Amino acid sequence: MQVIATRPNTLTDLNFTYCPGCLHGVAHRLIAEAIDELGMRNQMMGVAPVGCSVFAYKFFNIDMQEAAHGRAPALATGMKRARPDMNVFTYQGDGDLAAIGTAEIVHAANRGEHITVFFVNNAIYGMTGGQMAPTTLPDMKTTTSPYGRDVDDIGYPIRVCELLNTLVAPYFIERVSLLSPAEIMKAKKAVLKALTYNKEERGFTFIEFVSTCPTNWGLDALESRDWAREHMLPFFKVQNFRDKGIEEAK
Amino acid sequence: MAEKVLMKGNEAVAEAAIRAGCRLYFAYPITPQSELIEYMARMMPKAGGVFVQAESEIAAINMVYGASGCGRRAMTSSSSPGIALKQEGISYLAGANLPAVIVNVQRGGPGLGDIQPAQGDYFQATRGGGNGDYYTMALAPSTVQEFADMASLAFDLADKYRNPVVILADGLLGQMMEPVEFLPAKTEAELKELDNQHLDWCCCPNEDEPNHHHHEINSLEIDPVVLEQHVLRLGEKYDKITANEQRWEDYNINADNEILVVAFGTASRICKSAIDELNDAGHNIGLVRPITVWPYPYDAVYKAVGDKVKKVIVFELNLGQMVQDVKIAVNGKVPVDFMGKVGGILFSTDEVKAKIAENLEEAK
Ligand SMILES: Cc1ncc(C[n+]2csc(CCOP(=O)(O)OP(=O)(O)O)c2C)c(N)n1
Numbered sequence: 001m002q003v004i005a006t007r008p009n010t011l012t013d014l015n016f017t018y019c020p021g022c023l024h025g026v027a028h029r030l031i032a033e034a035i036d037e038l039g040m041r042n043q044m045m046g047v048a049p050v051g052c053s054v055f056a057y058k059f060f061n062i063d064m065q066e067a068a069h070g071r072a073p074a075l076a077t078g079m080k081r082a083r084p085d086m087n088v089f090t091y092q093g094d095g096d097l098a099a100i101g102t103a104e105i106v107h108a109a110n111r112g113e114h115i116t117v118f119f120v121n122n123a124i125y126g127m128t129g130g131q132m133a134p135t136t137l138p139d140m141k142t143t144t145s146p147y148g149r150d151v152d153d154i155g156y157p158i159r160v161c162e163l164l165n166t167l168v169a170p171y172f173i174e175r176v177s178l179l180s181p182a183e184i185m186k187a188k189k190a191v192l193k194a195l196t197y198n199k200e201e202r203g204f205t206f207i208e209f210v211s212t213c214p215t216n217w218g219l220d221a222l223e224s225r226d227w228a229r230e231h232m233l234p235f236f237k238v239q240n241f242r243d244k245g246i247e248e249a250k
Numbered sequence: 251m252a253e254k255v256l257m258k259g260n261e262a263v264a265e266a267a268i269r270a271g272c273r274l275y276f277a278y279p280i281t282p283q284s285e286l287i288e289y290m291a292r293m294m295p296k297a298g299g300v301f302v303q304a305e306s307e308i309a310a311i312n313m314v315y316g317a318s319g320c321g322r323r324a325m326t327s328s329s330s331p332g333i334a335l336k337q338e339g340i341s342y343l344a345g346a347n348l349p350a351v352i353v354n355v356q357r358g359g360p361g362l363g364d365i366q367p368a369q370g371d372y373f374q375a376t377r378g379g380g381n382g383d384y385y386t387m388a389l390a391p392s393t394v395q396e397f398a399d400m401a402s403l404a405f406d407l408a409d410k411y412r413n414p415v416v417i418l419a420d421g422l423l424g425q426m427m428e429p430v431e432f433l434p435a436k437t438e439a440e441l442k443e444l445d446n447q448h449l450d451w452c453c454c455p456n457e458d459e460p461n462h463h464h465h466e467i468n469s470l471e472i473d474p475v476v477l478e479q480h481v482l483r484l485g486e487k488y489d490k491i492t493a494n495e496q497r498w499e500d501y502n503i504n505a506d507n508e509i510l511v512v513a514f515g516t517a518s519r520i521c522k523s524a525i526d527e528l529n530d531a532g533h534n535i536g537l538v539r540p541i542t543v544w545p546y547p548y549d550a551v552y553k554a555v556g557d558k559v560k561k562v563i564v565f566e567l568n569l570g571q572m573v574q575d576v577k578i579a580v581n582g583k584v585p586v587d588f589m590g591k592v593g594g595i596l597f598s599t600d601e602v603k604a605k606i607a608e609n610l611e612e613a614k
Contacts, residue, residue: 012464042455042456045453057467058466063456063465064464064466065315065453065466065467066469066470068339068342071315071339074309075313075315076316077309078313078315079317081300081302081316082300082321082322083320086320086453086454086455103306103308103309107304
């Protein structure tokens, strides 16, 4: 018998506690597989956010720190500076990274910290029960935008990759989606690339996952993927924004 | 004996921290502590350490958290408004059992206040300061020498108890120059030892494959029964600190004291001058100067209230904060009076003398 699929070593034996249809588990698995494949596990440490993925520190089978809401890039800065021989990633939701933690992500990126940031954009605050996020789409209803996001009142969603792409320092910025097996395979390639650059100490690397929140969107797993494809992908375009590795290779 | 050098408190504490093995410093500029961050910017690179000017005090304390979670000596500093911003991070450090050193060069408040010396952050420093049930040790220097010496003491205590330690100075101590003698810098071997002391819990390389470790730095316990145990363990730690780490200075304490003065930090310096003059004139005034304002030396203050003491007078550069602890300590044995000065203004020696003298009159 031949083993063709198994749990990555970089995941612990705990079962994920995510809702049915949630894509945090998929994102965790991609990251864990990539860490295994690149042989980085013994040198890797991570930072968990405040949000649905708050227990990421239990799920990743490496040394982990749990950050205050939004502060993961600051922790990662301290960690990388304290142990430059190790590699660091953060894992953050859109409320965590693009609202309360806006200053920390912008400045970590601007300093070109040698860390990888995984940003899971589900256009909503999952953990606290479906409130409006900085990435909530125009007219989208949430518990704190019950009449739909009014962009004249509260502004448009923030496109984080585009924002960070205005900075000079970042080395790699890419937005991927997790809405189908083919997209997940493509996302895996981006994750591998970001972590390879991380391993090679190239600079700041950033991946945004366009994700879903079936529970708080009030949809089932498949409907939520369709909804994301129809509403999120036109606003949050899947593309590579920055790859200094390619530029340098020229 | 090492040579004495004339230095500002802000620079002296920075130099002493580097000598004590601090190789990671993160901060945001603010008066009257900016000489500290500027000294670190100049000297950390020379010591092979890390200096990062953070985007905010919130980011700075969280960088300290990350570095400390990796088992390394890390420090931040600020002045009152910036220390207020750090409280989130300090609470998380305490909750995660992480050592760290935080220097507060206090200025007048509330809000933006002013940039002159004050002691208005006493409550914050001695009562946790952020959310939840926790304490940080709070060391209050009164000279530039003591300010510098506290850097190494603070790191040792932080490591010993795995708890944040605050050095509660003020703008006067930060800005004034006094002769300082430094402890010798840690040797390479000592630094190595420091680096290795936390390997059983900190984020560090997994060298023990395949039985690799999984260390979690964390203050979250979602199960109330587990959180209860966690907080009770923190409580035991605070009890231990309270039992072992009270520090204070007795100044002219004797059985014939007529009045007992209690003051800390800069205020205590002015009180000492006033007491010297009064004692030269034939009075007998004693002073207790708490050095740790948490844990508070309650017993020391109580014991200093001799049989002939008619009154205890507390002098602070605030509206009356430590006086509450003094009342707890004195426990009704004699009346406790208070004189404060706010707005970043110091009382003069004459004002202190007048306040004590007025009580000497009453005491008769
Ligand atoms: C300082 C602070 N403010 C607010 C909260 C409450 N809170 C917890 S999770 C969260 C939102 C998380 O949303 P997001 O980052 O989008 O992640 P998701 O849960 O959707 O994965 C909030 C507001 C908190 N824990 N701390």
